[in-house]
Amino acid sequence: MIKKWGFFLLFRCDCGNCETMATNEECLCCHEVGPIEEILDQSSITCFTQHEGFIGNCLNRYVIQVSLLAPCPNAFCT
Ligand SMILES: [Zn+2]
Ligand SMILES: [Zn+2]
Numbered sequence: 001m002i003k004k005w006g007f008f009l010l011f012r013c014d015c016g017n018c019e020t021m022a023t024n025e026e027c028l029c030c031h032e033v034g035p036i037e038e039i040l041d042q043s044s045i046t047c048f049t050q051h052e053g054f055i056g057n058c059l060n061r062y063v064i065q066v067s068l069l070a071p072c073p074n075a076f077c078t
Pocket of ligand 1: 013014015016017018028029030031
């Protein structure tokens with residue numbers, strides 16, 4: 001069943017960068033996330049992993065390090 005979902009994902013991937021993942025939750029193309037698709041529509045990139053904001057925030061090891069060490073200021077996160 002999971003594999004079926006994975007192959008279905010490959011079929012419906014719109015960014016060209018998705019691979020089959022182990023769980024259904026991980027099988028999500030960036031084009032399936034509404035606000036992200038809006039950003040992609042307004043830019044020349046095809047995948048959100050090429051977006052400057054994603055590269056700076058999600059692929060920067062120091063940003064990730066600080067996020068893990070610093071307490072979250074958002075009360076809903078605790
Ligand atoms: Zn994709
Ligand atoms: Zn993508």
